[in-house]
Amino acid sequence: MKKISILLLFAFLTMIGHSQESYTPSDENLKNREWFQDAKFGLFIHWGVYSVMAGGGDQGIAEWIMNQKRIPIEQYEKLPSFFNPTKFDPNKWVATVKKAGMKYITITSKHHDGFAMYDSKVSDYNIVDRTPYGKDILQQLKEACDKEGIKLFFYYSQLDWHHPDYYPRGRTGQGYTGRPQHGDWDKYIDYMNAQLTELLTNYGEVGGIWFDGMWDQIDANWRLDETYSLIHKLQPGALVGSNHHKAPFPGEDFQMFERDLPGENTMGFNQTGTISELPLEMCETMNGSWGFNLKDHNYKSTKRLLQTMVKAAGYGANFLLNTGPMPNGEIQPENVDTLMVMGRWLDKYGESIYGTRKGPIKPLHWGATTQKGKTVYVHVLQLAEDNLLLPKLEQKIKSITFFDDGTKAKYKNTEFGTLIHLPYDKRQEVDTILKVEL
Template identity: 70%
Template sequence: MKRVILLAISLFAVSSLIFAQENYQPSKENLESREWFQDAKYGLFIHWGVYSILGDGEWVMNNQKIPVKQYERLPSFFNPIDFDAAEWVSMVKKAGMKYITITSKHHDGFAMFDSDVSEYDIVDKTPYGKDVIKMLKDECDKQGIKLFFYHSQLDWHHPDYFPRGGTGSGFTGRPQNGNWDNYIDYMNAQLTELLTNYGEIGGIWFDGMWDKKNADWRLAETYSLIHELQPGAMIGSNHHVKPYPGEDFQMFERDLPGENTMGFNQTNTISALPLEMCETMNGTWGFNLQDQNYKSVKRLIQTMVKASGYGANFLLNTGPMPNGEIQPENVDTLIKMGKWLEKYGETIYETRKGPIAPQDWGATTIAKDGTVYIHLLELKDENLLIPSLPEKINSATYFTGGEKVNYSETDYGILLNIPKEKQENYDTILTIKM
């Protein structure tokens, strides 16, 4: 039997409020983490769990209505002998990414780390028997990549996740009773493990509050716990509404900040916090055998550019296969994006949102020295009128080649003349000095 961690909850519970860590003041370490995060701009999202065995995405338990007792058989088939943490992290670096966010526990409740408060984890329930989170964290430390942990607040497996929410109900076979406070204690205990057993981490990426919008999630307690254990760790939550006090970055699921084409984003608020947009390479997060609807390299690069134009990071997802390998199609895309960033990365990394908000034609980013980059993503012909910049232009050159750009500043904006031979496939970038 594993020992039970008894949390000294009162040590961290500084507020009884349900939805906020009121009066939260980020630490010096946290503010430094926020600055690093905004400089990093690009990371890999990894959705990996026992659900990969079924090849039908990370929601397979809910979508196929698999009862808990049947789903609990999956771990005995999970033996990712081809998992190579060094290979994963090396690929991330070649892709030009600066951090990884990996699922420590998804909605199915199965922990991909060695947990002392539950035996429902990769070490105790799989023939593989190794802590992949530990292996990945050690390799990230060696290669200089930050690691964030995705952690699901929603849990389709735990009996104390009660009353049931909008998903995972009616088929799991769990008793129709439970102690909600016990569940939150359990969640906080697992978070304590993640925050104390794996060294310094980038932060916690929460998901699942939307399943029970009106529940007492005891956020003040959980957020205080995280900030106390790791003052530099950043907290973000995919709850689709404006950030609560205690959160350190705001995320947007499969949409650029302020947009809602996917129907997830329930607020028009774009906060002053660091921003992040997450996106899939096909249509699903977890490994899906039949989803071959891969986005093109051009589309993904242009999405990353527009995200940067909003000042947001781009967190691009892959769902590794059950054997521990990342799909070759995904690796190919990531390496091609990395090649593009080798040449154009200075117009993305360490920049902030530009003086002209992203539009159909493209976006702008601004470097710390005041250089403005105009990213022309869609050019229908050789002339384009864009909004005026805040100051008069001193020089305008092509990022590639350094030749002068033909332009004129008018009362209606800046009229650019970009000959066909100067137009690049993904992004024609202009360097502006003012």
């Protein structure tokens, strides 16, 4: 590892003058929270040297291959020498994002394998020093994002299967890595904070930091107050979120849900309890894997993904949809096709998603509602009958029209709510949208 400037690190750490237990977001941070809630749709990118192994052939294994196949560090460190994404075109990536109707990108700066996808000076275990490609992916992507007005967030794994001071070990990375069975936890946290300092000082203004991996040992002394204070000091507007599967900790600016809608736990690990009042985000895969996997052809339909996005918006949550780029630097063609379909849908129906907040009726079996001012968008995703009973609203309904053609819908108020007639010739395949003016 390269030596870091201890004086520089301590200079940043000594700026931390308050505990995040009493965290008060800056005006810039609050403004960015509003932007985040308006944005609604982003691209998640899981990309690293693990893509060279194409996921090992098992669905979902991809970026977890080091742990799942129990590859020792000495052997895994050979992977970077094969990583040469000569077809990586950040401008093409960003153009795809814009056509898809996405407003931001969250990309892995360091995943659980400990390999940095940027020019880290804290460690030479990075894309510039260890690969034939030799260029900073994040710098190129940030420049492309800035040109097109796309915000860039950095995913950062607190869990690290490579660093010797990540000790004691957590639930993963045990036994096979070849690391000595000792280490200095505080040195590891210092290392992590030093890398975060690089990410927050070398790439201009970023959207925020998307943490993952704290679940590996949730009760460890992660020194969150120190880390969160560091981020908020270096970039007061940056949003901090953590995929720890718990209710938000002090100092976090948004709450995230992995492959589950807010409040659900179909995956078995989203033990979040109550949904917070912070901005919300749900992340999801296009197939069964986060990173690139040659054998994973279990692609979700665009209908399913669009309906999931609509339901997420019904909870007031963003939809962060993932792609795992190929080792040559290109986004999988199947993923691009999906994104283009979603972009065309948003071109037509984006008014009912962008800039909205959760509707007055939480998502139900038939669909969801979103709201913007005095307009409630009723998203009917599935309905066997030709009538929808809309639960009672607090405000009086002024009118109800079909979004697609603007014609008035027939409805009547009952003691149980508003009964709306939905003839089958008005139905849309993905989402039949009604505009309810209050």
